Amino acid sequence: MKKLISLETIALVMLVGLGASYMMDPTPERGLPIQEFFYLLGSIGFVVGLKMMGKPDTARRGNMLAAIGMVFAVVAALVFGKDGQALHNVPLIIGAIALGTVVGTMMAKRVQMTAMPQMVSLFNGMGGACAALIGLMEFHEMSATFAGIESEIGQAVVAAALALTGASSALQTQLGIIYAGLIIGTVSFAGSMIAFGKLEGKIKDFALPGQQYVNLALLGTVLGLAAGHTLGYLEGSLWFYLVLVVAALYGILFVLPIGGADMPVVISLLNSFTGVAAACGGFLYDNNVMLMGGVLVGSAGTILTVVMCNAMNRSLTNVLLGKVGGASAAASASNSAGGSIRELQATDVAIMMKYASKVVVVPGYGLAVAQAQHVCHELELLLESEGVEVKYAIHPVAGRMPGHMNVLLAESNVEYDKLVEMEDINPEFATTDVVLVVGANDVVNPAAKTDPSSPIYGMPILDVENAKQVVVMKRSMKAGYAGIDNDLFYNSKCGMLFGDAKDSLQKLVSEVKSL
Amino acid sequence: MILNFIYENIEFIYLIFLMVIVGIELISHVPSVLHTPLMSGANAIHGVVLIGAILVLGKAHSDDYFSLVLGFIGVVLGTLNVVGGFVVTDRMLEMFKKKDKGGKA
Numbered sequence: 001m002k003k004l005i006s007l008e009t010i011a012l013v014m015l016v017g018l019g020a021s022y023m024m025d026p027t028p029e030r031g032l033p034i035q036e037f038f039y040l041l042g043s044i045g046f047v048v049g050l051k052m053m054g055k056p057d058t059a060r061r062g063n064m065l066a067a068i069g070m071v072f073a074v075v076a077a078l079v080f081g082k083d084g085q086a087l088h089n090v091p092l093i094i095g096a097i098a099l100g101t102v103v104g105t106m107m108a109k110r111v112q113m114t115a116m117p118q119m120v121s122l123f124n125g126m127g128g129a130c131a132a133l134i135g136l137m138e139f140h141e142m143s144a145t146f147a148g149i150e151s152e153i154g155q156a157v158v159a160a161a162l163a164l165t166g167a168s169s170a171l172q173t174q175l176g177i178i179y180a181g182l183i184i185g186t187v188s189f190a191g192s193m194i195a196f197g198k199l200e201g202k203i204k205d206f207a208l209p210g211q212q213y214v215n216l217a218l219l220g221t222v223l224g225l226a227a228g229h230t231l232g233y234l235e236g237s238l239w240f241y242l243v244l245v246v247a248a249l250y251g252i253l254f255v256l257p258i259g260g261a262d263m264p265v266v267i268s269l270l271n272s273f274t275g276v277a278a279a280c281g282g283f284l285y286d287n288n289v290m291l292m293g294g295v296l297v298g299s300a301g302t303i304l305t306v307v308m309c310n311a312m313n314r315s316l317t318n319v320l321l322g323k324v325g326g327a328s329a330a331a332s333a334s335n336s337a338g339g340s341i342r343e344l345q346a347t348d349v350a351i352m353m354k355y356a357s358k359v360v361v362v363p364g365y366g367l368a369v370a371q372a373q374h375v376c377h378e379l380e381l382l383l384e385s386e387g388v389e390v391k392y393a394i395h396p397v398a399g400r401m402p403g404h405m406n407v408l409l410a411e412s413n414v415e416y417d418k419l420v421e422m423e424d425i426n427p428e429f430a431t432t433d434v435v436l437v438v439g440a441n442d443v444v445n446p447a448a449k450t451d452p453s454s455p456i457y458g459m460p461i462l463d464v465e466n467a468k469q470v471v472v473m474k475r476s477m478k479a480g481y482a483g484i485d486n487d488l489f490y491n492s493k494c495g496m497l498f499g500d501a502k503d504s505l506q507k508l509v510s511e512v513k514s515l
Numbered sequence: 516m517i518l519n520f521i522y523e524n525i526e527f528i529y530l531i532f533l534m535v536i537v538g539i540e541l542i543s544h545v546p547s548v549l550h551t552p553l554m555s556g557a558n559a560i561h562g563v564v565l566i567g568a569i570l571v572l573g574k575a576h577s578d579d580y581f582s583l584v585l586g587f588i589g590v591v592l593g594t595l596n597v598v599g600g601f602v603v604t605d606r607m608l609e610m611f612k613k614k615d616k617g618g619k620a
Contacts, residue, residue: 046560047537053556053608054545060608063556067601070563074597077566087573089583096572096587100594107595108602113610119603120555127562127596133589134567137575137582173520185564268554274561281567283527293563295531299538300557304550311547402550410610421547 011068014041019079031080038076039289045069046293050300073289082285113408114368117401118199121267124274125192131185131277135178136244138284142175143237172230174284179226181280182240183247188273190251195267198255207257212321218250254320261442261456262319264401265308269316272301311396312459341477344495346504349436349471350511356433358389360425362462363409365399366439366474370501373412376438379509380414386512392418393425393435393462395443422462429466437464437472439501444472445486454484470494473504552607559600565593 018034046069052062078094081087104123111119197203208214225243228234258266279294281287309316353359361380367373380390392414398405406419420428429435437444447454448461464470470493477489477496488494497504521528545553572586 042563046563047541050538050541050553050556050560053553053604054541054549056546056549059549059552060605063552063559063601063604063608066556066560067605070560070597070601073563073566074569077569081573082570085574087569088577089572089575089586092583092587093569093572093590096590097569097594100591101598103591104595104598105602108599108606111603113606116551116555116603116607119599120551120558123562123596123599123603124558126592126599127558127564130562130568130589130593130596131564133585133592134564134571137571137585137589140581140585141574169516169519264551264554271554271558271561274564275557278561278564278567279531281564283524285567285570287566287570288530290563290566291527291530292534293560295534296538296541297557297561299535300542301538301554301561303539303542304545304554304557307542307545307547308550311550396547401554403548404551406548407551407607407610 011072015072015075019075022079032084035076035080036288038072038080039287042069042073042076042289043292045072046289046296050296073293076289077287113411114365114371114399115200116404116407117264117267118196121192121196121199121263121270124267124271125189125196127274128185128188128192128270128277131181131274131281132189132244133185134281134284135182135185138178139175139182139237139240142171142178143240172232176226176230177280177284179230179240179243181277181284182244183222183226184273184280185277186244186247187251187254188270188277190248191255191266191270191273194252194255195263195270199263203256205257205259208253211253211257215250215253218246218253222246222250258319261397262314264397265305265312265314265316265319267401268301268305268308272298272305275299275301308402311402314459341489342492342495344471344497346497346507346511348495349497350508350515352434352469352471353383353388353436353508354386354512354515356388358391358428358432359383359434359436360391360393360429360432360464360467362393362395362435362437362440362444362464363398363405364395364438364440364443366441367501368399368405368408368439370439370503372438372502372505373408373414375502375505375509377409377412377414379505379512380418382509382512390418391420391425391428393422393464394419395422395440395462396460398440398443422460426463429463432467433469435464435467435470437470438505439473441474441486442484444488445484446488447484447486450487456484464488465491465493468493471497473497473499473501475500552604555600555604555607559597559604562593562597562600565590565597568593 022031022034045065049062049066049069052058052065087093108119194203222243225234225239229239255266275294275297279291279298282291282294306316309319361376363376367376383390392409394405396402399408409419442456444462444464445456446465448456448459451457465488470488470491472489472494474496476498489496568586568589572590575582575586
């Protein structure tokens, strides 16, 4: 902690010192080196910060470091302008930053931990929209300048002049980059909004017949129009706005058919898209910190997407073509009449657990939704005081995102070493007396191992059926997030405890106490 | 034409190439527990696109309402991305921190 404070202090002193020295002599010649130095500090902050975020001990400081880097970069842009030219509209800019800061802080502070994935998606969409708006404004300015020249000397002269000086190709490059930023930003914005709506439960999966081909056609249209316009085969600014609309449509249709369980992968991918859009801005403005930050996120985000896919044992292609979303309806229909289930009462479960020597809790999104993590921790402490060993089995995608469940349980003070990852806990189930599945479903579905026709086939799962007893706490027999039935519930070892996760856990706590 | 493009932007191309490698190296060996905070942190970093919005609003003429309005919205959205991203990430990572302390105490 001490180290962090000194780091912030150093940053602040540098910021104030350099700023003040510039204010005394505000000439462009003095401003530019300071600006570039600040951009350099910003870039270093991003790289080192992201590196530190990869280790649990240093992660928080890494985030802080990246944030400090961002302050340097933004202040440098604001104070020193571009190419030694001071900025206009500074009060307006500062007002917009203030507004964004207040609203952003409020949103980020108020959001429930369970809704974190949506929030990330929303903020990502904001970044994408920002990149798209930049493209829109740059094009507006470019066409305004052009129109001015054209009306004065006539198009042919301009074309000849441009060709002679080679300015034509520079303009083409510029337009190409504007297009890249616009398209990627728009797709990222539209896609993120759909992902947000899906995670909020407001938008359902939806797929047109042959949607892959529709999407490919849309993507082809966008790229074709943009290339045609850039290279001069198409004329007029109308094409630009058409590209904007089709890109937005593509973003929407790209995310719509993808199953909810794959949303984290999609968000991560869109995240790297926005990174690339930011990098386009850096290219356009000759701005190193934007370019570096953008490319860094673009590549880190892509790798993160692949790593997340691997953790779920899904290929990126399957995710993008929406293999889970489409197949699930048919699978659940064919699978539903699986046998009889055994319903348990809280008292039964309390007795089972109190006299067990080892209990493993499998927390799922249901636990998070019911805000039951605190009661769960209470039950854990109670059982431990009775001499029962309690652990948590954390599936890589428990909750809605990798690591999401760890965050939720950490929030209710569950100790770090109690959270055991899938590979480490799976061998332990054989020696476990009771497994308590709280609001999880797909991550304990044996169909992932046994049924090749199942949409989740191949996903690694928690082998809870190896334990002596399994208790599944669920609100009803409704299917899980992937929309498929679970054979585990019909297993003779398995009993169901119906009800809201929080209420049921509360009952368990009082039953164990009263025994 | 392509060779010319590469020649003119050679410094950028070196930079992009190296940054791609750095990005891959940074993320390759990260425990899955940190995937969500990491995604969120990277999300905040690409908010650097805000600088672009600042620059473009900063060169807009005071009678060009199209650019003023869009630029204002752009800066607000970019700031949301940056500030919201970092604060959300910090909130997630705060949980990890608290837990570590609790474990030691």
